[in-house]
Structures are given as C-alpha cells and as structure tokens.
Amino acid sequence: MADHSLDPKDWDAFRAEARALLDDCIDQMQAAGERPWTHVPDGLEARYAIGQGGDVMQRLRDDVMPYHAGNTHPKYWGWVQGSGLATDVMAGMVTAVMNSNCGGRNHGANYMERAVIDWARQQMGMPEGASGVLVTGTSQATVISFAAARLRALGPEVRAVGQGGAELTCYAGQGVHNATRKALELLGIGAANLRFVPLVDGQMDCAELRKMIAEDRAAGKTPFLVVGTAGSVDLGLFDDFNALADLVADEKLWLHVDGAFGAWTRLADAPYRQLTDGIGRADSIALDFHKWMYVGYDCGLALIRDEAEHRAAFAARPVYLSGKDRGVASGDPWYCDYGIDLSRGNRALKVWLGLETHGAEAFGAAITFNCELARFMAEVVESHENMAVARQPVSNVCVFTLRADLPEVAQSALNTQVAVELQENGEAVFSTTIVDGVEMLRAAIVNHRSTRDDVREAVAAAARAAEAISAR
C-alpha cells in the first residue's frame, strides 16, 4: 500500500516527543532572564544543512533553541525589539493546528482578525467603519497606506496606467523611519520626492511644512501625503497630530502616522497617553503588535480611515476567487482585498490570546512602566559623573553617552565599544545611534520583563566597561 501522507506513523511517539519539546520551550521562556544573547558558533550553518536527519528533536535543542536573538531577555533594549509573550507558545500551537489561510473565505480566524482590528481601531480613536489588515509589520503597512493615499491623489486609474508623469511629493519630519522612504521607492513615487521637515522642539514645524507644500505646488508638483511620527526611532519623539490633522484638512492632503511602537501610548497613563492625542484623526496609521504590544513576531497593522479608499486600492479578485453567498467562499470581507497578500497566516490569534489572557489594562500598565523605566534610566545615567543623556526621555527611549567630557570622536568610539562589549558578554543589549554628531548608547524599552534593577545593573555595567576601556 502506497502511503504518501507526511503525518506521523506513530502518533503516540509523536505525542510524547511534542510534549517533551513543549516542556523545554516553556522552560526556556520561563528562564528568559538567564539566557542573554549567545554568539553563533563557527560551523552552525553547516549543522543546519538540509539532509542530515538524525535525532531531529535533539538537534532542535542543541543547535536551534540556544541561538535566539536575545530579545526575550529583560536587559535587551537594542533597536526596538519586541520581547514576546508566554501565551505566544500556546497561540503558536493552535495556529499551526488550524493552519488558517486568512486571505478570505468563511472561517473563524477571519472573524477573530476583524475583532482584533476593531479593538485596535477603537484604541486609536478612529471612527467606526475604518478598515484594517494585519500584515508582517509597519514596513508593509506603510506601503499599503501610501498606496491608498496615492489612489486618492491620482484617482483609481492609477492602478491601470501607473502614475505617469505625476510628481507626487511627501512630507515627514527629520528622523522619519526608513520605512517611509522604502514605501515611496516601491510605489514608484521616488525617494527624492520625500521632503524632510525640520523639527521644532522635537515636532514637525508646521509653518515650515506649509511653506514647503506651497513651494512644491508652485513648481508644478503634486503634494499628496504628510507622514507624522508617533515614536521616532532615535529619540522616541512624537509629532502634534491635532496640528497635522488641521493642516492636512486645509491643504487637502492625506495624513499617515508611523506609529510602529509609539501608537501604543494610547493605552498608557498620563502623561504618555497624551503623546498620541489626535492620532485617530489620521487617514491611516501603521503600527506593530510585535514591538510594544509584546506579541511574538510578526504582526503589524495598517488602519485606514475610509474603508472604501482602502478597498479601492487593492480589491481585484479574478473569477476563481469570487465570493459566494453561502459555503466556504462566503464571509465578506476578504483580506486579500485590503493588502498585498492573497495567502496570509493567522496573526490575530496571538494578539487575541494575549489580550484576553491579561486584559488591555495590563498592557497599558506595562507600556506606562516602560516609559517610567526610560526616565529612571536617565536619572541613573545622570547620577554618574560625566555620563549624560542626549535628551530627557519623552516616551520609552533613553539615549546617553558615557563620557560627555571627552571630544566627540572619542565619545563615539567609547560608546560603540561599550555597546558591543556588553552585548558580547551578555550583560545587556543597547544599540547605538548618532545624536548631535556623537554615537551614543540607546535603549528603546518595549520589554515587559524589565525592572528597575535591570536598569540599575545595566547602566552600572556600562559605566564599569567604560572605566575599564579608559584604563587600558
């Protein structure tokens, strides 16, 4: 008898293996604080080469699980890396068993995605009737949002004939995330048509922005899009969304907000919640669940105020995908009509499970505490002689230098070396960024496991490393 099924031949043996592995996975999650980043050893890639078979469960334990990126660790604050939730382990199992394709058709995962998107819409303060789609992350959500904005500017024919000679221009504050540039490139709008608006006290200068728009109009260009930032990568700064919403209403432009992590200050207490006042007035918001909502990678969201505009930019179903009134092919909306992907995994479940397990208030409290930790880090930094913050933290980002008394080049070299040493010896993970010409240590705290002790210990470790290097 030919049996081509790839299911286990012995389900009891599979069950025993899977249960043992589940225990190991939970052990590793529970011990997140004991397993900082581990350097990948020479030869690891060869051990991954396909075709070796053997004791695959043991290979998972020995060759795979130890070499995580470290971002589950409570002293990991580099870049903006989400820390993950224990409930992701369960969500991952259920997601795998259901193996839902969330591109369309009528099944539970799509209803759950709608519930998750609707919850996020309400938190952001977008009106009922707004639409959304879960995506890989803010980068993809940005492309989707900009495509809808372009369709408004050029009309639906843009989908058939392209944008021709139209010179669309886009405006964003200095320090806008690279995702904006990439989206403009991908859509054929061109990164050279991105205008960087100077900041005043950390926010886009609206008077200057109006001037730039007028100049472009006078030069025959077509301004179409203003990109506000909720949580800038370098310093965690926020634009004034009410001011931007007023401006785009006057200028008849599309307001998009890059809220990758910062949009979630909506769940925080004062004064952090106020950072995103007015964000719901945007035409579109791109945000991530995998950063400051702590769920495992990947999960982002494009939220678009006008469902019709969202759909107009993407809906295109050939006959074989046509919806039906009943049966599997019923169940509008189909998410393939709202984004790039036809086949899509179930990203909603891990968000739903986290929210339903802990409650939204617990997320709000963790987000608020991350902001308080950034301020606390600034205090600890400033209590060390010669150490200084680049700027008092506004939200969850703290950027500092270890020796403000040294010349800029020496400061940069020292800060960079300390960041690398702390990473390599597993004491803490800071990334670096350049502020006012100096490369500094940067902590972006989107980590529900971090404590005040973690901050104290990490800053002390940085100070020790700086001293040791200076003494060499």
Ligand SMILES: *Cc1c(COP(=O)(O)O)cnc(C)c1O
């Ligand atoms: C991370 C980030 C992005 C890109 O989001 P991805 O989820 O990595 O695609 C865009 N903007 C900001 C401000 C970010 O922090």
